[in-house]
Amino acid sequence: MRISDARYSRDLRRYQLAWWFLRLGARICTAQRWTGLSLYRIRTLYNAYAKGGEVGIPVKGFAPRQVRFFFRSGRLRSEAGVLAGFLAVYGVFPDERARGAAETLESVARGERLCRAYEEFKACWPEAQSTLEHAILLLEELVRGVQMAFARCLDCDSLIVVDLLSITPARCAFCLHERQ
Structure with a gap:
């Protein structure tokens, strides 16, 4: 069985995009919608990397609809x-x-x-x-x-x-x- 780098780069891009969304102040649910990652994975990503103060507390509540x-x-x-x-x-x-x-x-x-x-x-x-x-x-x-x-x-x-x-x-x- 051959291990494909494409599979891992696809997942890496999804994680990088989720982190980018969080850095720009998006809600966790928004990052989940755009990346396809589970809410658990995005929360884990936030908890692991947000300690440096680069990202504030994620916004909660509903996304703007008006x-x-x-x-x-x-x-x-x-x-x-x-x-x-x-x-x-x-x-x-x-x-x-x-x-x-x-x-x-x-x-x-x-x-x-x-x-x-x-x-x-x-x-x-x-x-x-x-x-x-x-x-x-x-x-x-x-x-x-x-x-x-x-x-x-x-x-x-x-x-x-x-x-x-x-x-x-x-x-x-x-x-x-x-x-x-």
């Missing part, structure tokens, strides 16, 4: 647009926005691209209020295309994220502020 978070203020509207741009540039969105694509988003490769995109976003905008969990919500909702979508600002033609259930015209936070 898209209105991104539309509460002009700053959050801008964050959503910039974060969606990073997700698009890093190839986190699936190639086809087919029906049911939001249910198949969780994979190790896409999770790695998601973490890279989020880290770059935080490097460019360190005081941003959006967490990795919000980035996942934004990704899921943009892929689903029911409540949110990409659009262009009517005034300045910049890329924005719009609320599809809103009756207000698609304008970026800056142009909305200028009009008031």
Whole structure:
């Protein structure tokens, strides 16, 4: 019997992704969903490696589910647009926005691209209020295309994220502020 390194590298990538999620402040359940590891293995990983203080206590409770978070203020509207741009540039969105694509988003490769995109976003905008969990919500909702979508600002033609259930015209936070 031959031992395959590919099998071990696959598992190693899953553990590395779980640790990356925890370092970025994701919930243990979120790391479990994206890596396929059991909750026990992720908790064991956290308990073994979080002693150095690099990672805070994992967030408990439910992950964000309300898209209105991104539309509460002009700053959050801008964050959503910039974060969606990073997700698009890093190839986190699936190639086809087919029906049911939001249910198949969780994979190790896409999770790695998601973490890279989020880290770059935080490097460019360190005081941003959006967490990795919000980035996942934004990704899921943009892929689903029911409540949110990409659009262009009517005034300045910049890329924005719009609320599809809103009756207000698609304008970026800056142009909305200028009009008031």
